[in-house]
Each structure stands twice: as C-alpha cells, then as structure tokens.
Amino acid sequence: MRPDLKIIADLIKPGARVLDLGCGEGELLAGLQAEKQVNGYGLDVDPANIAICVRKGVNVIEQNLDQGLSNFPDDSFDMVVMTETLQSVRLPARMLDEMLRIGQECVVTFPNFGHWRSRWHLFLKGRMPMARHLPHDWHDTPNIHLCTVKDFERLARDKGLRIIQRFVAGADHRNHPLMSLMPNLFGAIAFYRLGRPERP
Numbered sequence: 001m002r003p004d005l006k007i008i009a010d011l012i013k014p015g016a017r018v019l020d021l022g023c024g025e026g027e028l029l030a031g032l033q034a035e036k037q038v039n040g041y042g043l044d045v046d047p048a049n050i051a052i053c054v055r056k057g058v059n060v061i062e063q064n065l066d067q068g069l070s071n072f073p074d075d076s077f078d079m080v081v082m083t084e085t086l087q088s089v090r091l092p093a094r095m096l097d098e099m100l101r102i103g104q105e106c107v108v109t110f111p112n113f114g115h116w117r118s119r120w121h122l123f124l125k126g127r128m129p130m131a132r133h134l135p136h137d138w139h140d141t142p143n144i145h146l147c148t149v150k151d152f153e154r155l156a157r158d159k160g161l162r163i164i165q166r167f168v169a170g171a172d173h174r175n176h177p178l179m180s181l182m183p184n185l186f187g188a189i190a191f192y193r194l195g196r197p198e199r200p
Contacts, residue, residue, distance in 0.1 A: 001031045003173035004189065008081055008107050011165070011193055012036060016078040019103065021065055021095075022085035025049050026058035033058070066090045069098040077103040084189075086110050087145045093155060100196045105164065109191045112168070114148030114184045149184040152192065160197035167191040 001009065005028045012018060014036040020029050023042025026049070032038040042060040044050055053060035063071075066089055080103035086092050087110050099106040112118075147155075149168065156163055168179045168187025178186045 001027060004083065004109065004169075004191075005031065007167060007169070007173065007191055008083065008109070009035070011107055012038065012079055012081075015039070017076070019043070019072070019077045019080045021080065021082040021099070022088075023049070023053065023058070023060060024083075026053035026056050026060060028081065028083070029053075029058045030056045065095065068094075069102055072102040074101055075104065078105070079103055080106040082106070082108045084109050084111065087147065089145075092145050093159070096155075096159065096161065096194070100161070100194065105193060105195050107191065107193050109189060110147065110152065112149050112184065112187050112190050113146040114150060115188050116185050117188075149187060149190050152190065156192070156194065162195035162198065163192060164195050165191075165193040 008028060009032055012032060016036070016038050018029065018032060018038045018040040020040065020042040023029060023044050026042055029038070029040040029042050032040055040059060042053055042058055043063045043065065044053070044060060045062065045064050047062070050060050050062055065085070080099040082095070082099065086095065086108050089095050096106070096108070099108075153163065166183070167175065167190075168183040169175050169189050169191070170179070171188045173189065176186070183190070
C-alpha cells in the first residue's frame with residue numbers, strides 16, 4: 001500500500017463502514033478489506049479506474065463528486081475518505097459538509113500550497129510552483145482550489161468542525177521535527193481527521 005494510504009488506513013477501525021471519494025484504482029479499500037474487513041465503497045468518475053476496482057473486488061460506483069452525495073442518507077458510514085481530491089472539487093466547503101453528513105468522521109488530505117518550496121518558487125521565478133507534491137503546470141492541473149494548512153484550519157474553525165488529528169508530511173510522506181513545529185511552512189502534504197461540530 002502507498003505510504004499516504006497506509007497513514008489513512010491506520011486511522012480506520014476494523015469492520016468500519018468506509019466510503020472512499022475519488023478512490024482511483026481502489027488500493028486503499030482493497031487493503032482495508034483484506035486487513036481490517038471493512039465494509040467499503042468507492043466513488044470514481046474514470047471508467048478505467050472502475051474496471052480495476054471491480055477486478056480487485058472493490059465495491060465501486062461511477063459518480064462525479066461535483067454532483068454531490070445526495071444519493072447517500074445521513075450516517076451511512078463510519079469514515080469518509082478523500083485523498084488529495086478536495087482541492088479539485090468545485091465546492092470544497094460543501095463537500096466537507098456532505099462528508100460529515102453521511103459519515104461520523106472524515107479524513108481529508110491535500111497538498112499544502114504554503115510549503116516553503118512553493119513560496120520560494122513564486123518569489124524567485126514569479127510563476128506558479130511545480131514540485132513533487134504539485135507536479136502539474138498551471139494550465140493542466142486538476143487542482144482548482146489550492147490552499148495552505150492555515151487556510152484549511154480556518155475553514156474548519158469557521159464551520160465548527162473538530163480537528164481530531166492532524167499529520168503533516170513531506171512529499172515522501174514522512175514526518176520530520178520541523179513539520180510538527182511549523183506545519184504550514186514545512187509540510188508538503190496535510191492529513192486531517194475531522195469530526196462533526198460539537199452540539200450545544
């Protein structure tokens with residue numbers, strides 16, 4: 001399993017009901033089914049990915065995330081996962097609402113645009129950054145809502161979401177001491193486990 005998916009897998013309890021948004025080839029769900037016997041479903045829009053999921057025995061639905069998640073009732077899942085996809089949906093804030101409507105908790109990961117390499121690239125070259133965690137040029141990137149760790153935490157705070165866990169890592173998906181001290185500057189990839197707002 002890819003290192004970033006292993007980090008997410010460690011957050012999921014055995015036997016959990018899991019929905020993976022933008023599941024790709026189903027690697028996370030296939031691993032979770034084998035190792036933790038989860039009851040999992042994936043959503044993806046790419047027919048090639050869907051065919052691979054089916055061959056792996058992963059339950060998958062062809063669905064465009066920008067059309068919302070209204071086909072799922074409240075509390076359908078224990079955990080809803082979105083791996084480096086939040087920045088490519090049209091309405092990320094509404095997507096978070098939907099994830100926590102249908103799931104008790106959610107895990108989201110995204111590339112941190114506040115990373116020092118991105119800042120340095122902009123400062124020196126005056127062009128949109130490209131790096132291991134941001135590999136696309138500005139005109140062909142799927143990322144339409146790049147944000148920083150601080151941006152995301154402000155959104156979570158404004159929405160009253162509980163940040164249960166935060167983990168930042170380099171492009172190699174490893175954590176280093178400076179990342180814990182200054183995540184917005186040194187973290188390339190951010191991982192958040194979120195819970196619903198506290199009820200008054």
